[in-house]
Amino acid sequence: MYAPAVSDLSAELWQSAARVLDTNWSGDHTVPSRRLYPHQWSWDAAFTAIGLAYVNPSRAWRDLRSLFEAQWPDGRVPHIVFDPDTAEDDYFPGPGVWNVPAYAGRRPRSSTGLVQPPLHALAAWEVYRHASAHGAACAGEARTELAWLYPRLVAQQDYLTERRDAGGTGLAAIVHPWESGLDDSPAWDTVLDAVPADRTLLDRHPRRDLAVADATHLPTDRDFARYLGLVLNYRDGGYSDTDLVQRHPFVVECPAFNSILAGAELSLAQIAGVLGRPGAASRHRDRAREITAALARRLWDPATRTFRARDARTGRLSPARCVSGLLPLMLPDLPADRAEAIMTEARSERFGLPAPSADRTGPDFDAGRYWRGPIWINVNWLLRRGMQVHGHHGEAETLRRAMLRLVHEHGHYEFFHPDTGAGSGAPAFSWTAALCLDLLADRSAPAYARAA
Template identity: 75%
Template sequence: SAELWNSAVRVLDKNWAGDHMVPSRRLYPHQWSWDAAFIAVGLCYVNPSRAWRDLRSLFEAQWPDGRVPHIVFDPHTAEGDYFPGPVFWDVPAYGGRRPRGSTALVQPPLHAVAAWEVYRRAMSHGAAAVREAHAALEWLYPRLVAQQDYLTGHRDAGGAGLASIVHPWESGLDNSPAWDAAMSAVPADLTLLQKYHRRDLDVADAAHRPTDVDYARYLGLVLSYRDGGYADAHLARDHDFVVECPNFNAILGAAEIALAQIAGVLGADPQVHRARAQRITTAIVDRLYDARSRTFRVLDVRTGAHSPARCISGLVPLILPDLPAYYADDIMTEARSARFGLPQQTDLPAPSYDRTAADFDTLRYWRGPVWINVNWLLRRGMLQHGYRDEAEDLRTAMVRLVHRSGEYEYFHPMTGEGIGEPAFSWTAALSLDLLA
């Protein structure tokens, strides 16, 4: 509707910070990595130049080893306005003429998919927009490839060609029950919370955020990675949290498909990317598919065990075009089940976690609430595999939810009420894409 379109555009105007988009003004006053990808996908309908600028800002802060940091800090934002900020991370400021501090963690590499979407949209914006898009792809392409090389090289702690994450923040699904088993082995030093102040609780309801025990573990993991100079050489042996996530790795594979398309436009070789996508898809099936439950699960690289939790991340491999129909059908069965109840049972998009689980939590971040970004991925997967009616139902459910409740960060999975930050950039941007 025009009403939702206009209000989403206003959110993106308000959250534009000159050369990048913030996810929201109060809780997330810097630039976040996978947010930038989702934002570009919608922002390109109304301001393609800003979509490219945002992606470019992020990749200007890419590390020499190829990693794209999960947060790039805005030097104009006070240290006290976000924790953990630049002082805690203690990372050199990368970025040539415009150095900015960053974290040392990564996030799902959705940027190639986003860049390809922004490029495709440029076709309907005229010749100047197409020239701009072509130049932006030329600048981004080697950097996107370096990002993939870092993730499938340095981060291949499991040795099978997938990327491991070394911190729940890297998943983007911070306190998902998918990490509970692996996180239970990570020391929780609660004295860290006396030493450091959780700024998120100044601006958000504690019942909607990760717990103090979670946070103590989050900080401890960063400190131990930091003590090792953020090096990745012996992760599986030395680091306390090393897991392979189906959401992260499905996006890693989708990125290679998008890179093949980008390579085609730029006159580079698409075939190497198609081959890599195929290898990633095969490794996801080999390692993350649990034949007994017929679902995709998080793998703990240190113990070799699959997580028992059934989370939305297990549905995202549907975005892989090479995923054999057998596994796509299993994902759809899980999506339609009472666990995720898409969307006929509740009129709502899929929750972040199994509705039938005893510890399903309607308020706490990634432990139950509905998030638009993962549902957007799921819909993309449905379209990819020919589930047109389900994709349309899910699109309708997402648009209806945001129209009724506003562009919130996440939503109550029973009532649809908005939770977390209002005026959240990716919810606004993806609404534009769903309406377009």
């Protein structure tokens, strides 16, 4: 298990992280990585903005604004906003496959019809906090940007909590593994087993990722055919969320997605307070408690004392233990026994810190393949926040140092081998660099935890 100690880290890591963000800036938004991801990704933009707040607050706001300028009229924020200067063939599936309608009032930039975890309210709050400390000019800009974003963030939450409550359980459902951000996690395997894998789709729509990345790190052709089939099913249904359980083959309640959804309400409560809307702040806190209670009730497996994804169509919990089950720790209203159970799981031989993306002892663990084993900085960053929220400050500091040493020794990679620490996936990866800046700043517990 890779668990190094850290004493001092020089300015070298800070400077290299800032260089990555400069390299990946496209004039209007930040791309995750030049090599593999030439467009703007939704939750990547949120993580990136958190780091940019330290080195270029104006660019952090521009990243978030660029994303939300592509928000749909129903409130959804697309998981990819396509760069019009990038050729269709440079990324698959590109805008031609998604065929998203050009709604009135939207910018002339196409997008996908899926979403990703709504981390943007948390990002906006973090950027505001740090930008406000940069002087009066930055503080004024920060308040203006926060006021512009707030109604759009609320619309995003309304879409997810209302239209995506497919099972009527108080939780948002995802309609594709890509919406989770944890794309090929073992958490989805039992649901995907019932989804046809039409390999002829790959004949008509060849994969582009295999030309620029190691195939052993990527989803298999069988899984990619299923992913593409789900895209086409949702697209051909007009991206409608009506009767999802009856007509769409993948409708899943994810513990990580819903933890971030509840956390967004807590950040919105902070934002509403700054904007002088105490009534709205109270409603956001109430909704955060409601989502937390639904998550604790619906996705908790008492037999194994873990949080798991649930198939909204069949009602069955996933048998896989994945890092997504650790992220409810970020919620301050999580019952104490559930929070302690997560810490027990995180400390166990199944995970350890930094946490791999899936259970090390599980039958589907793969140390090299995307979300089936490698260590990712972003989910460990969220896990660290949860440790701070629930008072595990010593372990949060251990995790902070381990993440920084990982990147310091191996580079700003997309993900890392859980045993050797070797960097894999896309190099010069934006959220890894951005979150390094935040970790180097070594801040205290999240503001919403202290204010609860």
